[in-house]
Amino acid sequence: MVEHISKPLDAFQAAMKAAQIAHERALQTPEGQAELEARQQRERAEEAAKRLAAYTRRGIPEAIAEELIAGKTHRGDPLRVTEAQEITGAALAAGRRIVVLCGQLGTGKTTIACRWLHAQEDGMFIAARHLAALSPSWSEDRPQLLAIESTPTLVIDELGLEDDDARSASRILSVITQRFDRRRVTICCANISYSAFAKRYGARAESRVWEDGKFFAPKEVVRVGEQNRQRRGK
Numbered sequence: 001m002v003e004h005i006s007k008p009l010d011a012f013q014a015a016m017k018a019a020q021i022a023h024e025r026a027l028q029t030p031e032g033q034a035e036l037e038a039r040q041q042r043e044r045a046e047e048a049a050k051r052l053a054a055y056t057r058r059g060i061p062e063a064i065a066e067e068l069i070a071g072k073t074h075r076g077d078p079l080r081v082t083e084a085q086e087i088t089g090a091a092l093a094a095g096r097r098i099v100v101l102c103g104q105l106g107t108g109k110t111t112i113a114c115r116w117l118h119a120q121e122d123g124m125f126i127a128a129r130h131l132a133a134l135s136p137s138w139s140e141d142r143p144q145l146l147a148i149e150s151t152p153t154l155v156i157d158e159l160g161l162e163d164d165d166a167r168s169a170s171r172i173l174s175v176i177t178q179r180f181d182r183r184r185v186t187i188c189c190a191n192i193s194y195s196a197f198a199k200r201y202g203a204r205a206e207s208r209v210w211e212d213g214k215f216f217a218p219k220e221v222v223r224v225g226e227q228n229r230q231r232r233g234k
Contacts, residue, residue, distance in 0.1 A: 048069070051069050052065055052066065052069065054118070055068065055069070055114070055118055058117060058118070058123055058124055058125055059124050059125035059126055060114045060117065060118065060125045060155075061110075061125075064110055064111060064114050065114070067111065068111070068114060068115060068118065085108075085112045085115065087214070088101070088112055088113075088116060088187070088214075089116065091214040092116065092185060092187075095212075096185075096212060096213055096214050097179075097180060097183060097184065097185055097186065097212045097213065098176070098180065098185075098186050098187075098188070098208055098209050098212060098213030098214070099185075099186075099187045099188070099213060099214045099215075100159075100188045100190055100194075100197065100209055100213065100214070100215045101113065101187065101188065101189050101190065102190045102191075102192065102193060102194060102197070102215065103190075103191075104191065105191065109189040109190075110155075110157050110189050113125075113155040113157070113187045113189050114155065116153070116155075116187065117153055117155050117187070120152060120153045121152070122151060122152050122153070123151055123152055123153030123154065123155070124147065124148060124151045124153075124154050124155070125154075125155045125157065126148060126154070126155070126156060126157070127156075127157050127158050127161075128156050128157065128158050128159045128160070128161060128162040128172060129158065129161060129162040129163070131148065131156060131162070131171060131172060131175060132162040132163060132167070132168035132171045132172060134148075134171065135171075145175075148175060149175060149178040149179055149182065149184075150182060150184070151184065152184060152185065153184070153185045153186075153187070154175075154179060154184065154185070154186050154187070155187045155188075155189065156172070156175075156186065156187070156188045156189070157189045158189065158191055159172070159188045159189060159190040159191065159192070159197070160190050160191045160192035160196065160197070160200065161191055164200070169200055169201055169202070172201055172205075173201050173202060173204060173205050176188075176201070176205055176208055177204065177205075177208065180208045180212070194215055197215075
């Protein structure tokens, strides 16, 4: 009985070995090398697509996602861990719920915010102009607004570039307030100064940052609360 089983098994193993040898020989030909390279390129492309999707499914812009994956800027400069990034991480790790990164275009605010967002289990990214355009009175917007208000981590990008009107400011303020009350983390990338932020979104938004947040200006870290009150003479 054992002999009857072992003979077919030996034949099968011999056939498999012969097939492997034939395959290895085929790979040594120009055609085989081209096929192998094409397969490896497809595998690399599939892996890159999966990594990119891990960023973009949260709304992170594809250009930012590609830089984070490559570890380089679009100009080819290596991405470095900046002081602002370290302070942002420390503030959020310490339980701060609102961080406002302020600076001109190209200062790395969005990259810092997206790095933190990607490191979290869940979260969303949205541009301020898109957020300001949403309305709770429109049924098609309500599910997205609910997700924005409740997601554990939210990045609001290009704050200050949305329409400068009462409706837009009210929508931004409403989301910040809802998230503050729900103890959710909100990172705002602002293209305006702190004084412009306070003027645009009002005392209520400013008080939220005072109470449990951080405001970072370029090359300057301000601990909101005591220092700002001192500046205002309070």
